[in-house]
Amino acid sequence: MADFVIRRSPVKPCDCNLARSFELIGDRWMLLILRSAMYGVRRFDDFQAELDVPRSVLSARLAALVDSGIMERREYREEGQRARIEYPLTKMGNQLGLPFFAMTEWGDRWLAEGEPHFGLRSRANGQKLRVALVDERGRPVKPQDVQFVVDDKVWPPEEPDKARRKSR
Amino acid sequence: MADFVIRRSPVKPCDCNLARSFELIGDRWMLLILRSAMYGVRRFDDFQAELDVPRSVLSARLAALVDSGIMERREYREEGQRARIEYPLTKMGNQLGLPFFAMTEWGDRWLAEGEPHFGLRSRANGQKLRVALVDERGRPVKPQDVQFVVDDKVWPPEEPDKARRKSR
DNA sequence: AAGCCTGAGTTCAAAATATGGACTCATTGG
DNA sequence: CCAATGAGTCCATATTTTGAACTCAGGCTT
Numbered sequence: 001m002a003d004f005v006i007r008r009s010p011v012k013p014c015d016c017n018l019a020r021s022f023e024l025i026g027d028r029w030m031l032l033i034l035r036s037a038m039y040g041v042r043r044f045d046d047f048q049a050e051l052d053v054p055r056s057v058l059s060a061r062l063a064a065l066v067d068s069g070i071m072e073r074r075e076y077r078e079e080g081q082r083a084r085i086e087y088p089l090t091k092m093g094n095q096l097g098l099p100f101f102a103m104t105e106w107g108d109r110w111l112a113e114g115e116p117h118f119g120l121r122s123r124a125n126g127q128k129l130r131v132a133l134v135d136e137r138g139r140p141v142k143p144q145d146v147q148f149v150v151d152d153k154v155w156p157p158e159e160p161d162k163a164r165r166k167s168r
Numbered sequence: 169m170a171d172f173v174i175r176r177s178p179v180k181p182c183d184c185n186l187a188r189s190f191e192l193i194g195d196r197w198m199l200l201i202l203r204s205a206m207y208g209v210r211r212f213d214d215f216q217a218e219l220d221v222p223r224s225v226l227s228a229r230l231a232a233l234v235d236s237g238i239m240e241r242r243e244y245r246e247e248g249q250r251a252r253i254e255y256p257l258t259k260m261g262n263q264l265g266l267p268f269f270a271m272t273e274w275g276d277r278w279l280a281e282g283e284p285h286f287g288l289r290s291r292a293n294g295q296k297l298r299v300a301l302v303d304e305r306g307r308p309v310k311p312q313d314v315q316f317v318v319d320d321k322v323w324p325p326e327e328p329d330k331a332r333r334k335s336r
Numbered sequence: 337a338a339g340c341c342t343g344a345g346t347t348c349a350a351a352a353t354a355t356g357g358a359c360t361c362a363t364t365g366g
Numbered sequence: 367c368c369a370a371t372g373a374g375t376c377c378a379t380a381t382t383t384t385g386a387a388c389t390c391a392g393g394c395t396t
Contacts, residue, residue, distance in 0.1 A: 005246075006209055006210065006214075007211070008218055009207035009208070009218060010207060010285075011285045013200060013218070015285065016275075017272055017284055018271055018272040018286075021271050021274060021275040021279060022200060024279070026195065026199045032194075035184070035190070038177075039174065039178060039316075040177070040324055041176065042174070043175070044343065044345070045343055045345095046175045046176065049176075050176055050181070051181060054386095055344085055345070055386095057382090059345060084343060084344080095278070096274060098274070099270035099271040101301075102266045103186055103267040106263055106266070107184075107188050107189040110237075111189060112185055117178075117179045117318055117319050118185075118316070119316075120317065121315045122309050124313045127304045129301045129309055131267075132299070132301075132306065133288060134308060135290050135295040135296070138300065138308040140302060141292070144291075146288050146289075146290070146297065147288065147289045147291050148286070149287045150285055154289075211372075212373050213372055213374095216373095223357095223375085224355080227374065249364080250362080252371095252372065252373080253372080253373065253374095
C-alpha cells in the first residue's frame with residue numbers, strides 16, 4: 001500500500017484493545033486451555049490430561065482466566081458425588097468463539113494436513129458457515145473494499161508529496 | 169448445552185488447526201509483533217522501539233515468522249540510502265487480519281477503556297464493518313443458529329439416556 | 337474401620353527462556 | 367575522518383516452565 005516507510009503503528013500498544021487482549025490471553029497454554037473450554041471441557045484434571053500442561057501452570061492460568069472474567073470457578077455436585085469444581089466459560093469467554101473460529105479458518109487454509117475436522121453449520125438450513133466482514137446491513141464486503149480507520153481517519157494516510165522532501 | 173460432563177475435546181490438539189496456529193503465533197511477542205506489522209511496521213528497530221521487546225527476542229521471533237512463511241525477509245533500498253532489511257507480511261500473514269480484527273472487536277467489547285481507536289470501513293459506501301458468521305450465500309446467521317460440526321457430526325452429541333447408566 | 341480412589345490442587349529443584357545492556361559491523365552523510 | 371544508523375549478536379542475571387512428587391478431603395469397597 002503505502003510505499004513510504006511506516007515507523008510506528010497509529011495505535012499505541014497500550015491503548016489498543018487488540019494488544020490488551022493479547023496481554024490477557026496471548027500465551028500458548030491460555031489459548032489451548034480456551035480451545036478445550038470451547039469444546040466443553042470444564043474440569044482441572046481434564047484440561048490437564050488433554051493438554052498435558054504442568055499442573056502448576058494450569059492452576060495459574062485458570063486463576064488468571066477467572067480473574068479476568070473469562071471463566072468462572074464454580075462448585076457443582078453430581079448426584080451421590082461429592083462437590084467438585086468446574087470452570088465454565090462466561091459470556092465474555094464464549095464470545096471468543098468468533099475470533100477463534102476465524103483463526104481456525106486461517107489454520108485450515110495455511111497449516112492443514114488433510115481435511116479439517118471442525119466446522120460450523122447453520123441449524124436453520126444446514127449450510128456451512130464462514131467468517132466474513134459485513135457492513136451495517138450485514139452485506140459481505142470484498143477485501144479490496146476494506147479500509148483501516150484510526151480515530152476517524154483513513155490509515156495509512158495518502159503519501160503527501162512533501163514526504164520525500166522533509167526527510168524522515 | 170450438554171449437561172453431562174465433557175471430558176475431552178472432540179478434536180485432539182495435535183490434529184487441530186486452531187491448536188497448530190497457536191503453536192506458531194500464540195505468544196505475546198509474536199502477537200504484538202504481528203499487530204504492529206498489520207499496521208505497516210516493517211523494520212527491526214521500529215518493532216523494537218514500538219514494543220520495547222528485547223532485541224534478542226525480536227530477532228528470534230522474526231526468524232520464526234519468516235520461517236513459517238508469515239513474514240518475508242527482504243532487502244530494499246531507498247534512493248541514495250544503503251540497502252536495508254524489511255519484514256513485510258506475506259499473503260499468509262496478511263490473512264491474519266480477519267482473526268485479529270475479530271479479536272479486536274472482542275477487546276473493544278470487553279476490555280475497552282474509552283472509545284476504540286481502530287475500525288474497518290467499506291471503501292464503497294463508507295459503512296462501518298464488523299465480523300460475522302455468514303452462510304454459503306453470504307447471509308449473516310444468528311448465534312443461536314450456529315452448530316459445531318466435528319467430522320460431519322454435530323457436537324456436542326445429544327445426551328443418550330444410557331449416559332447415566334454406563335457410569336463415567 | 338481401614339484402605340483405596342479421585343479431583344483439585346501445592347511444592348520444589350532443575351531446565352529453559354527472557355531480560356537488559358553492551359558490543360559488533362557495514363554503510364553513509366557531514 | 368568521525369558520527370550516526372540499522373540490524374543484529376553476546377552474555378550474565380532474573381524469571382518462568384517443567385516434571386514429579388506430595389497433600390487433602392470425601393466417598394466407595396470390603
